[in-house]
Amino acid sequence: MENKQIPKLSWAIGLLALLIVIFSGGIIGLGLSPIVPLVTSLLVVVIFSKMRRISWQAIQNDILSGLKTGLAPLFLFLLIGMLIGLWMATNVIPTMLWIGFKISNAAWFLPSALLVTALVGSMIGSAFTTLATVGVALMGVGIALGFNPAVVAGAVLSGAIFGDKSSPLSDSTNLAASIAEEDLFAHIKNLMWTTLPALLGTFIIFLLMGFNHQGGSVSKLTGLANLLHPTWWAIIPLGLLMIMAWLKIPAIPTLLVNIGVSGIAFMTTHHAADLSQTLLEGFKTSSHNPTLMALLNRGGMMSMMPTVIIIMLALALGGLLTEQKILEAVMAPIVKHIKSGAGVVTGTVITGITANFMIGEQYLATILPGQLWKTAYDRVGLSRLALGRALEDSGTVINYLVPWGVAGSFAAQTLGVSVSSFAPYVFFALLSPIFSLLSAWTGIGLKKNKD
Numbered sequence: 001m002e003n004k005q006i007p008k009l010s011w012a013i014g015l016l017a018l019l020i021v022i023f024s025g026g027i028i029g030l031g032l033s034p035i036v037p038l039v040t041s042l043l044v045v046v047i048f049s050k051m052r053r054i055s056w057q058a059i060q061n062d063i064l065s066g067l068k069t070g071l072a073p074l075f076l077f078l079l080i081g082m083l084i085g086l087w088m089a090t091n092v093i094p095t096m097l098w099i100g101f102k103i104s105n106a107a108w109f110l111p112s113a114l115l116v117t118a119l120v121g122s123m124i125g126s127a128f129t130t131l132a133t134v135g136v137a138l139m140g141v142g143i144a145l146g147f148n149p150a151v152v153a154g155a156v157l158s159g160a161i162f163g164d165k166s167s168p169l170s171d172s173t174n175l176a177a178s179i180a181e182e183d184l185f186a187h188i189k190n191l192m193w194t195t196l197p198a199l200l201g202t203f204i205i206f207l208l209m210g211f212n213h214q215g216g217s218v219s220k221l222t223g224l225a226n227l228l229h230p231t232w233w234a235i236i237p238l239g240l241l242m243i244m245a246w247l248k249i250p251a252i253p254t255l256l257v258n259i260g261v262s263g264i265a266f267m268t269t270h271h272a273a274d275l276s277q278t279l280l281e282g283f284k285t286s287s288h289n290p291t292l293m294a295l296l297n298r299g300g301m302m303s304m305m306p307t308v309i310i311i312m313l314a315l316a317l318g319g320l321l322t323e324q325k326i327l328e329a330v331m332a333p334i335v336k337h338i339k340s341g342a343g344v345v346t347g348t349v350i351t352g353i354t355a356n357f358m359i360g361e362q363y364l365a366t367i368l369p370g371q372l373w374k375t376a377y378d379r380v381g382l383s384r385l386a387l388g389r390a391l392e393d394s395g396t397v398i399n400y401l402v403p404w405g406v407a408g409s410f411a412a413q414t415l416g417v418s419v420s421s422f423a424p425y426v427f428f429a430l431l432s433p434i435f436s437l438l439s440a441w442t443g444i445g446l447k448k449n450k451d
Contacts, residue, residue, distance in 0.1 A: 005325075007052060012329035015048050016358065023357070027403060027420075034404035038313035045320045054324070066319015069361060070311055072252070073128075073406050077304045077311075079255040080132045080414070081282070085299025086262040087133070087237065088283035089270075094296065095234035096137035106145050110206035113138045113152065114159040118199065121163015124245035125170040127400075127407070129255075130160040131414050133241070136298065139415050151209065153417040154425025158202050161397050162428055166195060171251075172396045175363060179370035180388035190385040193445030194393055198431040205427050228292075237262055298416075307413040314360030314404045321358055322368065327351075331372050341382045341448070345390050345440035348373045349433050352394025360405045366395035383447040393436035397429040 006012075019041050026037035042063075049059050087093045105112075116138065121130040135156045142152030164170045168184055177187035237258055244254040259279075266275055282300025285293055321327055331351055338344055348369050355365035370391055377387045399407040403419040412419045424430075439445045 006329045006332065007324065007326060009329055009333060011048070011052075012326045015045070015326060016330060018044060019358065023404075034310050034409075035313060038310065038317060038404055042313065042317050042320070045317065045324075045326075049320065049324060052324075059320070062320050062323035063316045064319070065323055066315045066317070066361075067312060069319075069364060070315040070406060073410075074308055074311060076128065076251055076255070077307060077410060078301045079252065079259065080128065081299055081301045081304040082259050082279045083255055083262065083299075084132055084136065084303075084414075085278045085282040086259060086266055088285075088296055088299055089278050090233065090237075090262050090265045091229060091231045092234045092237055092262070093133070093137050094228045095230040096134060097140045098228040098230040100137060100141035101144065101228070106147075107210050108207075109142060109145055109147070110151065110155045110210040111203050113142065113155040114199075114203060114206055117156050117159030118162045119159075121160045122167045123163070123242060125164065125167035125173075126245070126251055127157075127160040127164035128410060128414075129241070129245075129251065130163060131156065131411055133238075135160060135415060139417075149415075149417045150421040151425050153411070153415045153422035154427065155206050156415065157400055157411055157422065157426045158199075158206075158428035161400060161426070162195065162199050162202075165392055165396055165432075166191065172362060172366065173392065175366055176370075176388045176391045176396065179367060179374070179391060180384040182384050182388055187385060187388045190445075190447060191389050191392060194389060194432060194435040194439055197435045198428050201431050202427040233265060304413060307409045310404050310409045311360070311406050314406070314409075318359030318361050318364055322364060327355060327358060327368060328372065335372055335376050338376065339380065341380045341386070341446060342440040344373060344376045344380050344382060345386060345446070346437060347376075348387065348390040349394040349436055349440075352391060353398050353433065356395065356398045356402050356405060360399075360402055362396060362399040362405070362407050365399060366391050369395055378449075381449050383449050385447045390436055390440075393432040397432045400426060400429055 022041050022044070023034075023037045026032045026040070027034060046059055049062075084093070117130050117135060120134050121127055124130065138156050139149065139152055142155075143149055165173060166188060167173060168188060173188065173191075174184060177184045180187065240261060241254065241258055244257065263275060263279075266278065270278075278300065280300055280302055282298055282303050283296060285296040287293060287296070331347075334347060338347055351369040351372060352365055355368050356362070359365055359368070370387065373390075374384070374387060377384055399405040400411055401419065401423045402408045403412070405419075408419045408423075411422070415422070
């Protein structure tokens with residue numbers, strides 16, 4: 001007989017505590033790749049499942065259930081790897097780099113990078129696509145200016161996350177609105193109570209950091225710009241990307257069309273074997289300048305494989321924890337006993353953050369807290385809009401700070417900076433839950449039911 005009921009509270013708490021020790025001890029204490037703690041955690045949860053007399057077949061089904069939730073982003077990552085390689089080879093990203101080198105000012109670079117990625121992210125509704133295109137170019141400019149790569153990644157990520165969170169085209173924004181059962185545009189409007197203060201605070205921090213920056217020279221940028229070969233062709237794929245996003249065409253067909261168009265342009269000056277090599281291994285510049293080699297030698301499906309491996313393991317672990325209701329066992333008793341609006345929002349934010357670190361998948365870290373806390377908002381007289389905002393301020397943004405998370409792993413691979421390095425500088429993601437809690441406990445911007 002399968003035991004798929006909620007496990008005992010003491011068992012669930014003990015298991016989660018053990019997993020936290022494995023992750024923190026392995027990644028922080030021993031400096032290991034997330035792969036080892038993830039495999040160890042999977043083994044521990046499987047043993048826990050057998051102790052509850054769950055069959056091997058059910059355990060496998062739970063693992064596969066977790067993997068299914070990540071099939072779309074996993075395929076998306078492979079497409080993005082191919083697109084980056086082609087855009088490097090066809091001078092799309094080098095053209096953006098050339099423009100950035102020509103107009104960059106060190107003092108204003110960090111806040112400019114924040115606003116540019118925020119604008120692009122809002123227009124196309126995808127933080128991943130923003131990072132893989134203008135984000136890669138801005139990383140190159142920032143590094144050439146002498147900035148710490150982790151700081152540049154923090155600025156780029158902060159803007160991209162804001163854009164994704166605020167766009168009606170964003171999957172995560174639509175998901176949070178649907179879980180809260182509220183109108184999408186009412187949800188986005190209500191988000192601004194915490195999202196705009198977080199963006200403003202982030203802008204001020206990066207502005208101060210930019211003015212205090214020492215290092216990097218305009219002459220160095222000019223020298224690098226002279227080694228690049230900008231092309232008018234870059235307008236076509238960039239424009240196509242924007243147009244398809246505005247037409248609300250999903251990300252996978254959008255990327256496939258862009259890969260097709262860029263592949264045709266690539267074939268005008270290369271052979272089919274070169275195209276195959278670029279799609280698989282990425283672009284390799286002929287320049288011997290070490291800075292350009294570091295900036296341009298990117299892309300390809302194989303470059304995404306370390307990220308794909310980490311995400312698959314994290315999704316498998318998340319499937320076990322979710323399907324066997326381990327997180328629910330810990331949170332359900334707490335939900336029933338909270339009586340205030342501030343407590344309900346606080347609980348939602350904490351659950352969203354915890355779910356991100358335990359499951360590693362952005363959508364699950366939004367869905368699970370929504371399911372757990374939805375009725376509590378009705379009980380304490382809060383609008384479901386408050387639920388949607390709390391889900392976004394925790395479940396959506398925090399995944400970029402998780403080394404084994406889908407978003408965090410992708411950002412680290414794409415920008416070339418580890419999560420542990422850039423996490424302290426992703427100020428928008430750090431400030432969003434803080435402003436959410438401030439709103440909850442002060443009542444400012446906390447929407448209540450009209451009834």
